[in-house]
Amino acid sequence: MxxxxxxxxxxxxxxxxxxxxxxxxxxxxxxxxxxxxxxxxxxxxxxxxxxxxxxxxxxxxxxxxxxxxxxxxxxxxxxxxxxxRTPDAQQIRNIWQVRQGLELTAGELCIDRLKAGQLQVSDFDVLVQLQERQQTRSEQIQHVEKLELNGRFHSQIVEFSGNPLLLSLYRSIQHKVLGSLVQRGLDSWRRRLDDESAEHWQIIKGLQTGSYETYRAAVRAHIARSLTDALIDLDARNNQKRRE
CATH class of the missing domain: 1.10.10.10 (Winged helix-like DNA-binding domain superfamily/Winged helix DNA-binding domain)
Known part of the structure; x- marks a missing residue:
């Protein structure tokens, strides 16, 4: 330690x-x-x-x-x-696949609740604030803070679903921990902040407008890109270890 x-x-x-x-x-x-x-x-x-x-x-x-x-x-x-231990590629794939299913379900439930009047568009302002904070600090932000803000962004959506079991399952997969492990010692995550921000804004748009299609497309694109990058980072980290 x-x-x-x-x-x-x-x-x-x-x-x-x-x-x-x-x-x-x-x-x-x-x-x-x-x-x-x-x-x-x-x-x-x-x-x-x-x-x-x-x-x-x-x-x-x-x-x-x-x-x-x-x-x-x-x-x-x-x-x-x-x-x-460092996770392997299959563990990363497994968790990202589960993550996509949970986040799609969570967003659909959010939109259901929005249409039923159980949520207001203004409730999603917290997502806007989290995303703006990350963008404002993009030049100075450290890796742990970035992971924390990103984790809060996605967890908040699951909380808005109103389903405590879904939230418990989501918290259990701890994808941000895998991100921290595979990206440790790398700076590739910083170069992807603009792409991540654009994807987050599309997710927010889907929720604010109550569009299932926009939300689903945004989440699928975000998870697919994130998974690809996680696997690239894992390869880079493994290559780095072999050179040490």
Whole structure:
């Protein structure tokens, strides 16, 4: 673990969602630390050390590590414990495919709610604000902040769907963590900000106008481009590691 993690999270300071179990909050905290680069690839995760750092018993830590291993964010090696790993191409494809299905459903539900009067066009202003913030800071924005803003943008749409199960499923796939892992040490993400912004504005347009067709086309284009770029970044990162 890098020195920057010595004071975070302090005992009891776990990230997570209201109503989540302790194990789920430990899982969310570990993912946040991985995304922020506090654990390097190959870093061994010791359950007892983590339990002491988080101020919890070892049981929820083991539960969280087993869940993360099952999801492919870390690997469990017999007699060698848990280690941070870089995702493979198939894992990325699987998650992006699920992500597309969830985001399409979420947007359709948003438009249903808009037409039923359960949402107002002004509710989507928060999406505009998030996108404007990212564009305003495009020259100075750091990778973690960009991932956070992008994650909030997409999660907000799923929240607007009004379906808590859909939101729970969406949060569980943690595509921004995969993005942080495959893009670590690369600057290709910055060159794509203009394309990403244009795609986000089309998504917003589909929601604001209540157009299922516009929204679906925008999401499919956005996810397809994002998947292609994620796979390109994975190849670049693997090539970089081979040269080291």
């Amino acid at each position: 890098s020195s920057s993690t010595e004071d975070w999270p302090r005992a009891g300071q776990l990230v997570g969602q209201p109503g989540a179990t302790l194990g789920e909050n430990v899982r969310s905290t570990l993912l946040e630390l991985i995304m922020r680069g506090h654990f390097e690839e190959g870093h061994r995760l010791y359950p007892d050390h983590l339990a002491e750092q988080f101020g919890v018993s070892i049981t929820p830590v083991r539960e969280a590590l087993m869940q993360l291993a099952a999801e492919g964010f870390i690997e469990a090696v017999q007699r060698r414990g848990f280690h941070v």
